[in-house]
Amino acid sequence: MAPEQTSTSPAPDLTTMGEPLVVLDGVNKHFGALHVLQDINLTVHRGEVVVIIGPSGSGKSTLCRAINRLETIDTGTISIDGQPLPAEGKALARLRADVGMVFQSFNLFAHKTVLENVTLGPIKAKGVKRSAAREDALRLLDRVGVANQAEKLPAQLSGGQQQRVAIARALAMQPKVMLFDEPTSALDPEMINEVLDVMVSLARDGMTMIVVTHEMGFARKAAHRVVFMDGGQIVEEADPETFFTAPRSDRAKDFLSKILTH
Amino acid sequence: MDVIADNLPAYLQGFSLTLRLTLYAGGLALAIGLVLAAMRVSPLRPMRGFAATYVELLRNTPLTLVFFFIILVAPRFGVLLPLDFIGFAVVALTLYTAAFVCEAIRSGINSVGIGQAEAARAIGLTFGQTLNQVILPQAFRTVIPPLINVFIALAKNTSVAAGFGVVDLMGTGRRLATANPGGVTWVLVGVALGYLVITITLGAIAAQVERKVAFTR
Ligand SMILES: Nc1ncnc2c1ncn2[C@@H]1O[C@H](COP(=O)(O)OP(=O)(O)O)[C@@H](O)[C@H]1O
Ligand SMILES: [Mg+2]
Numbered sequence: 001m002a003p004e005q006t007s008t009s010p011a012p013d014l015t016t017m018g019e020p021l022v023v024l025d026g027v028n029k030h031f032g033a034l035h036v037l038q039d040i041n042l043t044v045h046r047g048e049v050v051v052i053i054g055p056s057g058s059g060k061s062t063l064c065r066a067i068n069r070l071e072t073i074d075t076g077t078i079s080i081d082g083q084p085l086p087a088e089g090k091a092l093a094r095l096r097a098d099v100g101m102v103f104q105s106f107n108l109f110a111h112k113t114v115l116e117n118v119t120l121g122p123i124k125a126k127g128v129k130r131s132a133a134r135e136d137a138l139r140l141l142d143r144v145g146v147a148n149q150a151e152k153l154p155a156q157l158s159g160g161q162q163q164r165v166a167i168a169r170a171l172a173m174q175p176k177v178m179l180f181d182e183p184t185s186a187l188d189p190e191m192i193n194e195v196l197d198v199m200v201s202l203a204r205d206g207m208t209m210i211v212v213t214h215e216m217g218f219a220r221k222a223a224h225r226v227v228f229m230d231g232g233q234i235v236e237e238a239d240p241e242t243f244f245t246a247p248r249s250d251r252a253k254d255f256l257s258k259i260l261t262h
Numbered sequence: 263m264d265v266i267a268d269n270l271p272a273y274l275q276g277f278s279l280t281l282r283l284t285l286y287a288g289g290l291a292l293a294i295g296l297v298l299a300a301m302r303v304s305p306l307r308p309m310r311g312f313a314a315t316y317v318e319l320l321r322n323t324p325l326t327l328v329f330f331f332i333i334l335v336a337p338r339f340g341v342l343l344p345l346d347f348i349g350f351a352v353v354a355l356t357l358y359t360a361a362f363v364c365e366a367i368r369s370g371i372n373s374v375g376i377g378q379a380e381a382a383r384a385i386g387l388t389f390g391q392t393l394n395q396v397i398l399p400q401a402f403r404t405v406i407p408p409l410i411n412v413f414i415a416l417a418k419n420t421s422v423a424a425g426f427g428v429v430d431l432m433g434t435g436r437r438l439a440t441a442n443p444g445g446v447t448w449v450l451v452g453v454a455l456g457y458l459v460i461t462i463t464l465g466a467i468a469a470q471v472e473r474k475v476a477f478t479r
């Protein structure tokens with residue numbers, strides 16, 4: 001199901017997009033009595049950028065975290081590139097290396113320099129040589145615009161810089177898909193764009209991305225598809241233009257009216 | 263006071279044994295406590311359960327009782343350790359102290375935000391790598407002061423061994439007190455001084471570390 005093309009969405013490149021990369025099939029999860037993910041079916045194709053949007057508490061973070069198994073699920077299956085998520089252990093670690101994750105609160109390793117943050121994964125999880133990992137990291141830091149901060153500790157950087165380092169850290173593992181969980185929500189307004197710009201350029205380069213965000217600008221510029229969640233369910237899916245201008249469900253209309261008046 | 267000076271060699275011998283008990287049991291307890299702490303935060307439920315049970319059992323049993331178990335009860339169940347009483351004392355002190363070491367390290371692990379571990383796992387580090395590369399280095403600073411308190415308690419706890427025929431500092435004091443009924447006060451002052459040397463040194467190290475931590479924060 002190739003997303004519909006609109007004037008503002010980037011043209012889906014049919015040579016790279018098409019085969020399913022992340023597949024959630026009948027996923028259910030409870031937190032105690034709370035049914036936080038209710039029969040979720042979602043397929044994200046290679047090269048596709050999917051924005052997940054929805055009210056607070058609707059299960060967006062849980063969905064993201066389930067995809068790299070930071071949360072376990074009760075029933076259903078999640079597979080990445082045809083491989084079902086393994087249980088704890090080395091196989092899971094390997095699979096996680098293929099799934100980059102960017103958190104709302106950055107979570108850079110506080111005791112390591114910016115450069116070390118980026119090289120740790122390749123060196124320890126992939127066995128890349130230190131010098132090669134360094135070279136690669138510097139290139140990535142340059143790409144996200146913080147190469148001149150390489151020797152600093154995370155605490156010495158602004159929030160926007162930290163989040164860009166976190167993106168570089170995830171990219172260093174050469175992931176097949178990148179997950180972003182409200183990557184700009186913890187940022188001061190003036191720093192939001194520097195992070196979104198990096199994400200847009202990633203999307204343009206064909207990275208498969210699942211992005212939880214309320215930044216409509218980003219969705220319009222970079223997303224192929226918007227998935228609207230509410231109360232643990234996927235209520236509606238559409239291309240960004242359709243979703244923002246003509247949502248079908250009342251819940252989506254209600255939600256959009258709230259975020260638009262803010 | 264003469265009683266101390268006159269029996270200095272005996273004191274020194276006792277002191278040396280107390281120091282060795284502290285070092286051996288401390289080193290072993292540190293290793294075992296670290297493993298237990300790792301088990302307590304492991305993703306595997308049986309591991310967590312085992313470590314939690316161990317810690318609760320040992321932490322809530324009087325040390326003297328642990329000695330009795332090792333020396334008297336364990337052999338009945340076929341656990342025959344080829345050890346003398348000093349060896350038994352090291353085993354008992356190690357098993358007991360490991361529970362406290364585990365709790366000190368675990369509280370340090372918990373002081374590191376959960377986001378650090380999640381980020382480490384998200385880039386594909388294994389549980390062990392996450393612990394070694396990300397969590398423990400950051401927990402280290404917070405762990406040192408409580409850990410040293412555990413070792414101070416251990417240094418004093420070694421005296422329980424004297425009740426089981428070990429001639430450590432406390433055991434030396436007992437013998438000297440029996441031999442010098444008139445000088446019991448000074449005999450015991452001598453014993454106390456010996457423990458103070460160890461515990462004050464440990465306390466000074468703790469203070470030093472705490473100052474360093476205060477600077478680097
Ligand atoms: N670890 C947890 N234990 C219990 N409840 C949780 C946990 N994490 C999230 N929840 C609950 O699950 C629901 C969905 O949370 P979340 O996925 O974070 O929503 P969102 O990211 O859409 O705001 C919320 O009601 C939240 O309180
Ligand atoms: Mg969330």
